[in-house]
Amino acid sequence: MKRDAYHVIKKPRITEKATNAQGHNAYTFEVDREATKIEIRKAIEEIFGVRVVKVRTMRVKGKPKRLRYGVVHTPEFKKAIVTLAEGDRIDVL
Numbered sequence: 001m002k003r004d005a006y007h008v009i010k011k012p013r014i015t016e017k018a019t020n021a022q023g024h025n026a027y028t029f030e031v032d033r034e035a036t037k038i039e040i041r042k043a044i045e046e047i048f049g050v051r052v053v054k055v056r057t058m059r060v061k062g063k064p065k066r067l068r069y070g071v072v073h074t075p076e077f078k079k080a081i082v083t084l085a086e087g088d089r090i091d092v093l
Helices: 016-024 037-048
Strands: 009-012 026-031 052-060 064-067 070-073 077-084
Touching: 009 037, 016 026, 026 037, 037 052, 037 077
Parallel strands: none
Antiparallel strands: 009 026, 026 077, 052 077, 064 070
């Protein structure tokens, strides 16, 4: 099933670790939970016009948080770390 590139890539993950990885040409994005590595690669190449070398994905479990009425969980999500070809850049900020 072909999905729109903007439905596959939700948003960039801006963290200290992700910002440090940009020095090694690796960018972190939150992606659709059903997206495959091939769909993520094609979406990044289509949206940003860059060449993708490698895609690594992982599912992040929600963490329990205590509130006054009990324990709730933060949402689960899937993130992808995308390594670009030498010379390509994405301006995330």
